[in-house]
Amino acid sequence: MVKHALSVTRQADFAAWYQDVIAEADLAEESGVRGCMVIKPWGYGIWERIQTVMDAAIKEAGVQNAYFPLFIPLSFFEKEADHVDGFAKEMAVVTHHRLIADGKGKLVPDPEAKLEEPLIVRPTSETVIGSAMSRWVQSWRDLPLKVNQWANVVRWEMRTRMFLRTSEFLWQEGHTAHADKDDAMAETLRALEMYRAFAEDVLAMPVIAGEKPENERFPGAVATYSIEAMMQDGKALQAGTSHYLGTGFAEAANIRYQDKDGGHSLCHTTSWGTSTRMIGGVIMTHGDDDGLRCPPRIAPHQVVIVPMLRDNEEDAAIIDYCRDLETQLKALDAFREPVRVLLDTSGAKAQTKRWGWVKKGAPIIVEIGPRDVAGGNVAVIRRDRLYKADGKLDTAFVAKGDFVTGAVAMLEDIQSGLHAEARERLHANIRRDVTDLAAHFAGDDKFVGWAEVQWSRPTGEPLEGIVAQLKALKLTMRNTPLDAAPADGACFFTGEPAVERVLIGRTY
Secondary structure (H helix, E strand, C coil): CCCCCCCCCCCHHHHHHHHHHHHHHCCCCEEECCEEEEHHHHHHHHHHHHHEEEEEEEEHHHCHHHHHHEEEEEHHCCHHHHHHHHHHHHHHEECCCCCEEECCEEECCCCCHEEEEEEEECCCHHHHHHHHHHHHCCCHHHEEEEEEEEEEEEEECCCCCCCCCCCCCEEEEEEECCCCCHEEEHHHHHHHHHHHHHHEEEEECCCCEECHHHCCCCCCCCCEEEEECCCCCCEEEEEEEEEEECHHHHHCCEEEEEECCEEEECCCEEEEEEECCHHHHHHHHHCCCEEEECCCCHHCCCCCEEEEEEEEEHHHHHHHHHHHHHHHHHHHHHHHEEEEEHHHHHHCCCCHHHHHHHCCCCCCEECCCCHHHHHCEEEEEEEECCEECCCCEEEEEEEEEHHHHHHHEEEEEEEHHHHHHHHHHHHHCCEECCCCHHHHCCCCCCCCEEEEECCCCCCCCHHHHHHHHHHCCCCCCCCEECCCCCCCCCCCCCCCEEEEEEEEEEEE
């Protein structure tokens, strides 16, 4: 019987398990402000890895980084009615610029410091970036204009969960302006493919890329596309979105250009983003009952060396042996980058350090004691394969040189193995033979994954009725997969000829 490192298992209580992983892996903690979290060094290190790899992909596409204000005038939002309506209930508003003492030991807004116009704490930046684009774009020669920012945003959530849905979170948001629809759509789909490839290749998190139904579009968008990942409890996680905004935002912000013939036209704009929600996706895709399993490409430390010290004369030789191993490993390249190695010389006991790194999900943990030094060996624990068939910890004792020679291949094997495991689970739990959604998704805790059904893309009242029907079952339409088989029958909901297929499931 395996005694796991966490106090709760996925099977017993998935929601409690998720919170336990975050705490035990030292990823984040509550901040004292509802819905806002402190991201701790290991969690932020994962975000930094996400930033590093994705930022390179963004720049390779000819997008430049910039920064835009945290505070946005309310009037900017009021220019685009659908947009402001979509975010109105989530907006945090600044109305005063100074506090004064009330004589009772409290600080209150100074009535004389009321702002002439309320400022919105950035929930997204289409409006403020659109204002800048209206100044930057004058001629067809200025197009396409492509900018991205790494920033924080605030959306006042009623129900919060760390990394998945917080009132403040970190993200990147790309915004582009184009001369025509075709160019803008190409950019929208390029960003979608960037997210798909990043999720699959870097996070080892298989996803389905597709277009969102009309009722799930970004407020004010003409078309919204997403990548949807399946968590271990069968729920969907929207891990990134890309939007074709048409000319609506350009008209509101007056983003126009003079074309080659001397006429003036509105730009076609796009926006696309992903966030720290990806870390929540990694936890729920790869975590196990011992904590996080971190894919090597985003692990802040890919190999952690733990010296087994005993406070005696042998310790110096062990540390020297470990430092030599550290030097050899750092000279290697994995995934086109130097291997990230940590020699853990902290004062905790070796066993405490081992299980600490297990819970954090370090891909490879190497333990070295006096016998290893004497024999020229190392003891290696792979985080993706923690136990033997008999339930005992799977520790491989290998020659130091052999470990160094095979370390990169081991990291690559861990990365591909995590992806293969999650991909098999995803595709095994998409059902295409569902005839009764209520029966199929019966029970709040039953792992049923998603249903893929044929769809006629209804609008208006028929769509509203379908959305209400799904809401009663706690279901939503996720997206219409770009790589789905062609529709060949009747719409699951209306009986009309289907035009595509749509995924349905529970979601975070």
